[in-house]
Amino acid sequence: MNIVQRGRMKAVTSTILKDKFSWFLLPWIISGSSFVVNLVIAFFSQEDITTGGVASLYIYMLAAGIMSVSSTLPFLLGFSVRRSDYFWGTGGVIGLVGAVCAAGLTLLSYVESDWTDGWGVGLYFFHLPYLSEGSAPVQFLIYFLLIVFLFYLGFLIACVAKRFGKTGMFILSIAVLAIGTVWSYVMTQQGWWIDLGHWLADRTMLEIAGGTAPLTLLFMALSYALLRRTSV
Numbered sequence: 001m002n003i004v005q006r007g008r009m010k011a012v013t014s015t016i017l018k019d020k021f022s023w024f025l026l027p028w029i030i031s032g033s034s035f036v037v038n039l040v041i042a043f044f045s046q047e048d049i050t051t052g053g054v055a056s057l058y059i060y061m062l063a064a065g066i067m068s069v070s071s072t073l074p075f076l077l078g079f080s081v082r083r084s085d086y087f088w089g090t091g092g093v094i095g096l097v098g099a100v101c102a103a104g105l106t107l108l109s110y111v112e113s114d115w116t117d118g119w120g121v122g123l124y125f126f127h128l129p130y131l132s133e134g135s136a137p138v139q140f141l142i143y144f145l146l147i148v149f150l151f152y153l154g155f156l157i158a159c160v161a162k163r164f165g166k167t168g169m170f171i172l173s174i175a176v177l178a179i180g181t182v183w184s185y186v187m188t189q190q191g192w193w194i195d196l197g198h199w200l201a202d203r204t205m206l207e208i209a210g211g212t213a214p215l216t217l218l219f220m221a222l223s224y225a226l227l228r229r230t231s232v
Contacts, residue, residue, distance in 0.1 A: 005085065008089070009089040011085075011089070012076060012085055012090065012092075013092035013096075015089075016076075023064075024100065026060070027060040027061065028057070030060055031060075034054075034056050035125050038053050038123055038125055042122055043121050045121075045122070048122035048124065049123050049124065050124040051124070054105070054128070058146060061097075061098075061151045062151065062153060062154040063154060064151060064154065065094075065151040065153060065155040066154035066158045067154075072086075073162070073227075084224075090155075094147075094148055094151045095148070098144050098148045098151070102140045102141075102147060105139075106136050106143065108126040112124060112126045113127035130205055133205050141209070142209040145209040145210065145213060146209055148216055149213075149215060149216045152216050152219040152223065155223050156219045156226075157169075159226040159230065160226060162227075162230045162231075
């Protein structure tokens with residue numbers, strides 16, 4: 001990759017990141033709202049509360065991946081940005097956003113568990129059993145891998161919609177539903193759900209999060225191929 005290409009990618013990243021509210025503030029506003037609600041509930045509760053409300057941040061990253069293509073691709077291509085530069089520039093965005101979010105989640109996990117004992121009311125919103133295991137670098141890596149995985153899952157969905165339109169999305173939805181139904185039926189008939197549960201129980205969260213990395217790379221490759229053939 002030469003200097004000119006890096007410069008174009010950096011320009012794409014800088015342009016997308018001008019919308020700092022959507023990338024850096026909104027995900028925390030959404031998860032923060034859920035946190036405040038749970039904090040009020042925990043204040044009046046007689047028992048410790050462990051909640052999965054922080055999942056709202058991860059869901060937002062999935063939605064951001066879906067929305068990013070339609071909201072940024074036509075605009076940037078209008079300025080003669082190449083699709084390859086757009087793809088890698090967007091990768092720079094999610095790399096930075098993922099790192100910031102992962103760092104924030106790691107810090108809040110430690111504040112919650114080690115420094116405030118559940119914010120003084122026994123609330124565990126950011127520090128969750130199994131998910132928040134290991135040292136700070138391990139937790140950071142887990143959060144980062146999950147955020148990037150969900151973003152590129154949404155990004156791939158958006159690229160399919162952009163390339164094939166409503167018909168393509170309808171066919172994809174039917175195919176996923178059919179495959180999921182058959183897979184679930186086979187798992188049930190063979191009694192494999194219990195085996196799957198045991199296998200997951202034997203894995204650390206880092207191992208599971210690391211297992212998303214090949215899928216993330218696959219999503220990226222498919223997205224790149226679709227982007228190169230899509231119209232604005």
